[in-house]
Amino acid sequence: xxxxxxxxxxxxxxxxxxxxxxxxxxxxxxxxxxxxxxxxxxxxxxxxxxxxxxxxxxxxxxxxxxxxxxxxxxxxxxxxxxxxxxxxxxxxxxxxxxxxxxxxxxxxxxxxxxxxxxxxxxxxxxxxxxxxxxxxxxxxxxxxxxxxxxxxxxxxxxxxxxxxxxxxxxxxxxxxxxxxxxxxxxxxxxxxxxxxxxxxxxxxxxxxxxxxxxxxxxxxxxxxxxxxxxxxxxxxxxxxxxxxxxxxxxxxxxxxxxxxxxxxxxxxxxxxxxxxxxxxxxxxxxxxxxxxxxxxxxxxxxxxxxxxxxxxxxxxxxxxxxxxxx
Amino acid sequence: xxxxxxxxxxxxxxxxxxxxxxxxxxxxxxxxxxxxxxxxxxxxxxxxxxxxxxxxxxxxxxxxxxxxxxxxxxxxxxxxxxxxxxxxxxxxxxxxxxxxxxxxxxxxxxxxxxxxxxxxxxxxxxxxxxxxxxxxxxxxxxxxxxxxxxxxxxxxxxxxxxxxxxxxxxxxxxxxxxxxxxxxxxxxxxxxxxxxxxxxxxxxxxxxxxxxxxxxxxxxxxxxxxxxxxxxxxxxxxxxxxxxxxxxxxxxxxxxxxxxxxxxxxx
Ligand SMILES: Nc1ncnc2c1ncn2[C@@H]1O[C@H](COP(=O)(O)OP(=O)(O)OP(=O)(O)O)[C@@H](O)[C@H]1O
Ligand SMILES: [Mg+2]
Numbered sequence: 001x002x003x004x005x006x007x008x009x010x011x012x013x014x015x016x017x018x019x020x021x022x023x024x025x026x027x028x029x030x031x032x033x034x035x036x037x038x039x040x041x042x043x044x045x046x047x048x049x050x051x052x053x054x055x056x057x058x059x060x061x062x063x064x065x066x067x068x069x070x071x072x073x074x075x076x077x078x079x080x081x082x083x084x085x086x087x088x089x090x091x092x093x094x095x096x097x098x099x100x101x102x103x104x105x106x107x108x109x110x111x112x113x114x115x116x117x118x119x120x121x122x123x124x125x126x127x128x129x130x131x132x133x134x135x136x137x138x139x140x141x142x143x144x145x146x147x148x149x150x151x152x153x154x155x156x157x158x159x160x161x162x163x164x165x166x167x168x169x170x171x172x173x174x175x176x177x178x179x180x181x182x183x184x185x186x187x188x189x190x191x192x193x194x195x196x197x198x199x200x201x202x203x204x205x206x207x208x209x210x211x212x213x214x215x216x217x218x219x220x221x222x223x224x225x226x227x228x229x230x231x232x233x234x235x236x237x238x239x240x241x242x243x244x245x246x247x248x249x250x251x252x253x254x255x256x257x258x259x260x261x262x263x264x265x266x267x268x269x270x271x272x273x274x275x276x277x278x279x280x281x282x283x284x285x286x287x288x289x290x291x292x293x294x295x296x297x298x299x300x301x302x303x304x305x306x307x308x309x310x311x312x313x314x315x316x317x318x319x320x321x322x323x324x325x326x
Numbered sequence: 327x328x329x330x331x332x333x334x335x336x337x338x339x340x341x342x343x344x345x346x347x348x349x350x351x352x353x354x355x356x357x358x359x360x361x362x363x364x365x366x367x368x369x370x371x372x373x374x375x376x377x378x379x380x381x382x383x384x385x386x387x388x389x390x391x392x393x394x395x396x397x398x399x400x401x402x403x404x405x406x407x408x409x410x411x412x413x414x415x416x417x418x419x420x421x422x423x424x425x426x427x428x429x430x431x432x433x434x435x436x437x438x439x440x441x442x443x444x445x446x447x448x449x450x451x452x453x454x455x456x457x458x459x460x461x462x463x464x465x466x467x468x469x470x471x472x473x474x475x476x477x478x479x480x481x482x483x484x485x486x487x488x489x490x491x492x493x494x495x496x497x498x499x500x501x502x503x504x505x506x507x508x509x510x511x512x513x514x515x516x517x518x519x520x521x522x523x524x525x526x527x528x529x530x531x532x533x534x535x536x537x538x539x540x541x542x543x544x545x546x547x548x549x550x551x552x553x554x555x556x557x558x559x560x561x562x563x564x565x566x567x568x569x570x571x572x573x574x575x576x577x578x579x580x581x582x583x584x585x586x587x588x589x590x591x592x593x
Binding site: 036073075076077094095096098099101103105107109110111112113114118121122123125126127128174 | 337339340342343344346347350351429430431433434435436437438439440441591592593
């Protein structure tokens with residue numbers, strides 16, 4: 001595995017873009033460990049996030065994504081290893097670091113006793129903004145989150161997507177250098193998700209450094225310049241979405257479903273790598289249509305055939321032997 | 327030394343932001359006003375029923391110093407101290423527990439530069455704002471009923487603030503240890519026991535000696551002694567001991583609460 005990661009790194013260096021090469025990274029971890037009692041949630045990870053980058057953590061439930069994010073956010077202390085955020089030590093300079101972070105936690109923790117606007121102004125005050133500045137910033141962010149017409153509403157009656165947008169807007173209140181987003185779009189409908197992606201993309205264009213976690217391959221592909229795949233507290237792969245797909249998958253994937261329960265792996269052998277899942281068989285191929293033609297030529301009659309571009313989902317499956325969202 | 331240590335680590339603007347959050351919450355919650363108002367009436371009702379009603383049966387009372395006062399004059403300062411205690415506890419127990427465990431209010435705050443100690447101090451300051459409204463109103467009632475004079479009322483007011491700080495600090499410390507709502511029953515039982523046995527309704531000199539020693543260890547006793555001494559103008563060196571007791575309680579309560587908030591939420 002060490003070799004695999006090294007190889008991925010080698011291919012990634014050239015992909016790092018922007019001024020990050022000479023500047024010190026905004027986040028730097030070496031052998032970072034988080035333990036809860038005997039349980040090891042984060043098991044010695046190394047990573048660097050450069051300024052202006054959008055960096056992703058991808059992984060299944062319990063991989064250690066949130067634990068890592070909370071350590072970067074300086075609300076949870078590393079058990080061991082080295083961590084620098086914005087060049088500072090979270091143990092000694094937590095408040096100074098947090099002053100320049102924007103944090104969107106996995107579960108919304110908006111203030112139920114305040115209305116939408118007050119949630120923003122109050123949060124701004126925690127960062128030391130003046131009342132006038134806090135009000136002005138709240139108006140900007142209401143627009144950003146498209147919540148102007150709900151500004152006087154309590155938080156409870158908002159839809160999940162609105163709450164999420166408000167939480168993300170709240171994270172922007174101090175114009176942070178680094179924004180941490182823990183599963184920003186989980187639980188949202190596709191429309192709400194696309195709206196959020198667009199908002200995050202705008203932030204990134206504006207030069208804000210993003211670190212986000214997700215279960216979703218499409219999200220990682222949309223938003224991340226670079227990502228790590230986590231599993232069981234470890235980083236199992238690292239690279240740009242493209243390079244990961246190139247290394248761990250093929251350009252195209254054929255999804256075959258069969259009416260019968262029989263094992264067709266044998267007959268598919270040689271066409272490409274075969275991955276039998278409970279409900280379908282995946283066939284990795286450079287050319288999907290050619291692979292489908294070969295399947296039919298061999299006399300197989302799948303009940304449905306789907307040729308699609310390979311995604312990070314396939315990478316994850318290849319790396320861990322498990323599907324990502326179960 | 328302690329205050330210098332606190333000052334070095336506290337940002338007034340961040341403490342102010344924590345207080346401001348509670349002001350905002352009060353403004354946007356209409357039902358909250360009712361809670362606030364009811365908090366004022368409880369001690370006033372005790373004063374009227376026990377101080378004035380029972381006082382008519384008991385008659386006058388001789389203080390340890392030899393002065394003879396009406397029973398209501400003796401009881402009223404105790405009710406004032408109780409009011410300072412309950413006002414502070416109302417804000418720092420139930421409400422604090424809710425903000426810490428259920429509403430995740432503090433979790434959100436801790437992601438900002440605000441530190442646990444600043445949360446604790448901000449919450450305490452807010453509790454004092456609420457508590458001092460009760461005690462100020464109660465002092466006005468006392469002056470109106472002729473149970474104290476304006477000058478002594480003004481002297482007693484800062485003492486009620488100190489009582490509020492001490493109980494607020496202790497209340498926060500205890501709340502951070504609460505495991506669930508049922509633990510609050512214990513707290514209110516304890517609060518009621520203090521209310522009955524802190525020299526509130528009779529001078530502690532009339533308790534059996536063992537009980538007197540025990541009572542001398544409890545916080546409301548010192549609060550009542552201090553507030554009563556000032557409200558009726560019976561000053562003595564013993565009051566400094568009461569002040570010291572309440573100061574230690576404030577600082578220890580705050581420090582413990584801040585530590586527990588950190589321990590509980592920053593895992
Ligand atoms: N405070 C805690 N105490 C004990 N165990 C914890 C605590 N927080 C997390 N864990 C455990 O650490 C592991 C990693 O949790 P973490 O929340 O970091 O995972 P995650 O990758 O964010 O998962 P998800 O996708 O479900 O959010 C899990 O097994 C979890 O049960
Ligand atoms: Mg998580």
